Amino acid sequence: MPQDLPTASSSEAMPASYEAALAELEQLVARIESGQLPLDDMLAAYQRGAALLAFCRARLEAVQEQIKVLDDGQLQPWTQE
Numbered sequence: 001m002p003q004d005l006p007t008a009s010s011s012e013a014m015p016a017s018y019e020a021a022l023a024e025l026e027q028l029v030a031r032i033e034s035g036q037l038p039l040d041d042m043l044a045a046y047q048r049g050a051a052l053l054a055f056c057r058a059r060l061e062a063v064q065e066q067i068k069v070l071d072d073g074q075l076q077p078w079t080q081e
Contacts, residue, residue: 012048012051014055015052015055018055018056018059018060021052021055021056021059024048024052025049025052025053025056028045028048028049028052029049031045032045032046
């Protein structure tokens with residue numbers, strides 16, 4: 001069953017992919033950690049980051065569910081060869 005992906009509470013749309021969301025999230029974290037943002041901008045960046053994090057988690061959970069279906073309901077351990 002597909003899950004609804006979280007949407008941004010602000011006017012900003014969610015990125016088209018997990019990778020784009022992760023890249024934006026990394027940029028936001030760097031800006032927040034720099035300590036150079038005014039308080040209002042920091043709050044907006046934190047809120048956007050929370051929305052991006054929820055988007056990324058939802059995408060990962062959706063992929064995990066697809067893998068379970070492909071593996072007949074059993075999540076298999078990840079092995080790199």
